[in-house]
Each structure stands twice: as structure tokens, then as C-alpha cells.
Amino acid sequence: MSTTTPELRQAKPLLDGLPGDELYGIKDPVDGDTLLKIMEARRVAFWNATPDTEKSHYQGYSSISRAQLINSLKRQCHAELAAVHAPELSFRVCPWQDVKMDLCRQMNEEARHFNMIRTHLEELGGVWDDEYSPDLPEWNQLFALFMLLDNRFFLDPAKEVVARCTVLNFGIEGWDHLYVQPLFLGIIKNVDETVAEIYEETIMPDETFHFSIGQRVLRNHCDRADLQRIAVEYLDKQLIAHRRVNAAFPRYHKQLGFHE
Ligand SMILES: [Fe+2]
Ligand SMILES: [Fe+2]
Numbered sequence: 001m002s003t004t005t006p007e008l009r010q011a012k013p014l015l016d017g018l019p020g021d022e023l024y025g026i027k028d029p030v031d032g033d034t035l036l037k038i039m040e041a042r043r044v045a046f047w048n049a050t051p052d053t054e055k056s057h058y059q060g061y062s063s064i065s066r067a068q069l070i071n072s073l074k075r076q077c078h079a080e081l082a083a084v085h086a087p088e089l090s091f092r093v094c095p096w097q098d099v100k101m102d103l104c105r106q107m108n109e110e111a112r113h114f115n116m117i118r119t120h121l122e123e124l125g126g127v128w129d130d131e132y133s134p135d136l137p138e139w140n141q142l143f144a145l146f147m148l149l150d151n152r153f154f155l156d157p158a159k160e161v162v163a164r165c166t167v168l169n170f171g172i173e174g175w176d177h178l179y180v181q182p183l184f185l186g187i188i189k190n191v192d193e194t195v196a197e198i199y200e201e202t203i204m205p206d207e208t209f210h211f212s213i214g215q216r217v218l219r220n221h222c223d224r225a226d227l228q229r230i231a232v233e234y235l236d237k238q239l240i241a242h243r244r245v246n247a248a249f250p251r252y253h254k255q256l257g258f259h260e
Contacts, residue, residue, distance in 0.1 A: 014236035018045045023232035032219035035228055039170065039218055039235060046239045047175065056180040057249035064191045068258045070126040073117055073195070075134050079143075080114035083168070083210075086146050090164050093157035096221050099165075102213045106169075109206040116198050123194075135255075138248040142241040146172070150237060162217060162227050163234045170214030171238035177207045 013024045020042035023035075030038070047055055064072065087103040087110070094100045118128045133140060146167040154160045181204050189196045222231050 083110040
């Protein structure tokens with residue numbers, strides 16, 4: 001039975017013309033520093049080639065209404081909960097002790113974010129509903145990607161952790177940390193001091209650490225060709241799904257009756 005053919009057949013490039021295309025067909029692994037550099041270059045090139053309106057869902061806002069803020073905080077609570085649950089899935093199978101311990105810290109920090117945002121949501125008169133998930137299919141698809149890994153059921157735990165940390169820590173949190181959160185902070189400062197403080201003093205510093213977990217997984221543990229192929233494939237899945245979420249926001253906000 002051939003083990004390489006199906007793997008290589010499956011790894012059809014989702015994006016091409018970007019740095020790192022060669023990772024899709026890689027047979028001899030590159031070293032960790034090189035891999036991380038290529039993956040970062042790929043992500044940067046993708047977002048640089050993306051119109052501003054699809055780089056984050058905060059484009060075009062100079063302020064946010066109270067109703068929009070409450071809606072956004074609910075969604076943020078949901079995101080923080082997902083960010084507790086996803087690392088827990090990786091924690092169960094993670095074969096690397098350093099990463100396992102980092103995932104514990106991440107879960108603790110995400111839970112703290114959830115509690116802080118939820119408390120403030122309630123101060124504003126909003127309600128956290130245990131059954132909530134946003135009425136936004138693109139959002140739910142992105143979250144399903146890092147929870148369920150696109151319906152892939154890896155027997156090898158290293159593949160599972162590489163895929164999930166690439167999507168959540170390296171892809172989503174990396175982009176949040178570099179671009180989305182600083183942009184959001186600039187807007188929210190004029191709208192709600194408490195949210196700005198929560199972001200500036202707690203969420204953004206913690207996010208630096210969460211992003212670094214993704215970097216460490218790629219640099220220190222993603223040392224096989226099959227793992228490197230999975231890394232690039234899941235980075236692409238994340239980039240595509242994330243851009244779709246951003247692009248869907250004008251429709252979603254309109255549907256909720258918000259104008260930009
Ligand atoms: Fe968080
Ligand atoms: Fe995080």
C-alpha cells in the first residue's frame with residue numbers, strides 16, 4: 001500500500017502564487033526557522049493582497065453604537081469560549097509537553113477574557129445567552145475549522161495539533177495580534193473606556209503569548225514533511241475562511257439594522 005500518494009493527492013494547493021507554495025509538495029522537511037519564515041511570508045503576502053475592506057471586519061468604522069457594541073461583546077464572549085474549548089481539544093492529544101503546558105495557560109487566559117467581557121456586557125444591559133452563536137454562517141465556518149479541522153480525523157496527534165495551532169494560534173490570533181486588535185483599540189477608545197482597558201491591559205498582551213504558541217509549534221515541532229504540508233494547507237484554509245468572515249460583515253450588520 002502506498003502511503004505517500006493519497007497524502008500528496010489530497011494536498012492540492014488552496015491558494016497559489018504566494019511564498020510557500022512549495023510546501024504543498026515538500027518531501028524533505030525544511031528546518032523550523034525556515035518554515036516559520038515561509039509561513040509568515042505567506043500570511044503577510046495574502047493579507048497584503050487583500051483589499052482593506054476584507055482585512056478585518058472593523059474597516060470603515062469610526063465609532064460604534066451602543067447596540068452594535070452589545071452585539072460585538074456577545075460575539076466576543078462566544079469567541080473567547082471557543083478559544084477555551086479549542087486548545088483543550090489539542091491539550092488532550094498533544095505529544096509535546098512544552099506546548100501542552102502553554103495550552104493550559106491559554107485556556108486559563110481565554111476564560112479570564114470571557115469573564116471580563118461577559119461582566120461588562122451585563123453592565124451595559126446585555127445578556128449572555130448560554131445558547132448563543134452568531135447568526136453568521138461564515139463566522140461559524142471559521143470556528144468549525146479550528147474545532148473540527150474540516151472533518152479530518154487524524155490518527156497522529158502531531159498532525160492534529162499542527163493543524164489546530166496553525167489555524168487558531170498562528171493564523172487567527174497572529175493576525176488579531178498584528179492587525180485587528182490595534183485597529184479595534186483605536187476605534188473603541190472613543191466609544192467605551194472599559195472595553196479599551198480590557199483590550200489594552202489584558203487581552204492584547206495575552207494574545208501575544210497565544211500567537212507565540214503557534215510560532216513555537218511551527219518552529220520547534222513541525223519537523224516532518226507531512227506536518228509541513230499540513231501546516232501550509234491549514235494556513236490556507238484559515239486565510240480563506242477568515243477573509244470570508246470579514247467580507248460577510250457588511251451584510252450581517254445590515255441584517256441586524258446597523259449602519260456603518
Ligand atoms: Fe482571548
Ligand atoms: Fe487568545
